[in-house]
Amino acid sequence: VEAIAIDELGNKWIGTWGGGLAEFDGSNWTVYNTTNSGLPHNYVSAIAIDDLGNKWIGTWGGLAEFDGTNWTVYNEWNSGLPSNDVRAIAIDGSGNKWIGTWGGLAEFDGTNWTVYNEWNSGLPSNGVRAIAIDGLGNKWIGTYGGLAKFDGINWTVYDTTNSGLPDNDVYAIAIDELGNKWIGTYGGGLAEFDGTNWTVYDTTNSGLPDNNVLAIAIDDLGNKWIGTYEGGLAVYSGGTGIEEENDEKVEIGTMKVYSNPFTGITRIRYGVPKDVDVNISVYNLLGQKVATLVNGNRKAGYYTVTWDRSKLSAGIYFIKLKAGSFKQTEKIILMK
Structure with a gap:
């Protein structure tokens, strides 16, 4: 399983690694793949749902929009999508889709495409793996070259040389209700950034089971659900904290x-x-x-x-x- 989204009816939409897209209503499963639907590729790596209930599905064969009946596919040849390998999707307050690919970041307003890459913007890497949008509309973009913040005009890049980011391979981003950014890295663990200070959680100073963090979700109670590569799923409630002191862990x-x-x-x-x-x-x-x-x-x-x-x-x-x-x-x- 590579991606999960939940629609307004509570149906779960699940992207798999080679098995296509599945919809689960709590009792019944419906599977969409390249043989029975307009899904362009069976490797599904990102899913987002807009205000109209349309599903936007990122695959290795481009971006698909599914309204429940009809499929529309956007790829390198029929649109401004910079790469068919889509790894992240986010939708802003205006309904614009922000699409992370191996060829950079694309913004799609329903008609026009704008592409940001290493050569025409402050994006630190064309490999975009995660996107989150904060309450002010800033886009936080996880790449293989660090974390970027884009306010629509200016770019700010955070990496291991100029910030507390523990690794430049950023695989996941989530934003809590206070605006703190939770950043999952591949190899460096989990980082919390409040806009000024960085706090890093890894296998040496916390209960994080694996330093390769692939997914983060925050529930209504503020619990952080952290998916890792080999350590399974971890939940961080914030109810207890640990730090290193005299080689002992203390609450x-x-x-x-x-x-x-x-x-x-x-x-x-x-x-x-x-x-x-x-x-x-x-x-x-x-x-x-x-x-x-x-x-x-x-x-x-x-x-x-x-x-x-x-x-x-x-x-x-x-x-x-x-x-x-x-x-x-x-x-x-x-x-x-």
């Missing part, structure tokens, strides 16, 4: 939110096993800080802080704990 911090959902007052209990600088802040859905609850050094032990936000609007907020190098985020719901 740095844990946080529990009580009364969630809450109507105005909630309690946050957290613990640290040693003296450490602690910051607990609250953010809204836009990533804006709305409160700082704790900011200072704490001795080993357990603490409780009360947060009274009866004047805030109802909605979803995020409480973020940072204790030393450990980070944890909890989602809370304020009800009126």
Whole structure:
């Protein structure tokens, strides 16, 4: 299995390595391949679903659009697609498709194609393996030459020489609700980037089972689901953190939110096993800080802080704990 997407009805669309595309509705399987459908190749490496429910399918034989009945295929010869080997697809807020190929990055607005490559842009490599789009519309592009950010005009490249990226082979990117980027590399493990600081998780300093990270997904609770090459599937909840100290692994911090959902007052209990600088802040859905609850050094032990936000609007907020190098985020719901 190379790719998975879930449509609005909950149907799973599964891209396989040589077996074509499968649809699973929870009971029945429907398989689409080159012999019974318009799928251009049985090696399916990317799937995205647009707002109309159309499936965009990246294969080794080009890009296919499937509306449930009709197939439209885009390839090197009938479109502006720079390579038939499609490895990544993302759809922005305007409905434009961003397509990562072995020949560079393509943007398709439904009519026109724009191609970005090593020679006409800041793209660090023509081998594009991952694409994610943040809340500001910035495109984050994983390549075999590092990570690139494209805001529509300017390119910023992060690699092992100028950032905390642990390896230049970027295979997966996911963005959490706070805007942090989670980057899977082949050989360097998993990296978290908050826009300023990098935190690297690998087999030596965390529970990551394999440093070859091929896929990342983030669920509604903020858990990171990490697919690896030989180590299976890992889940990182952020509930416990580990760091190296005197050749021992120690738990740095844990946080529990009580009364969630809450109507105005909630309690946050957290613990640290040693003296450490602690910051607990609250953010809204836009990533804006709305409160700082704790900011200072704490001795080993357990603490409780009360947060009274009866004047805030109802909605979803995020409480973020940072204790030393450990980070944890909890989602809370304020009800009126």
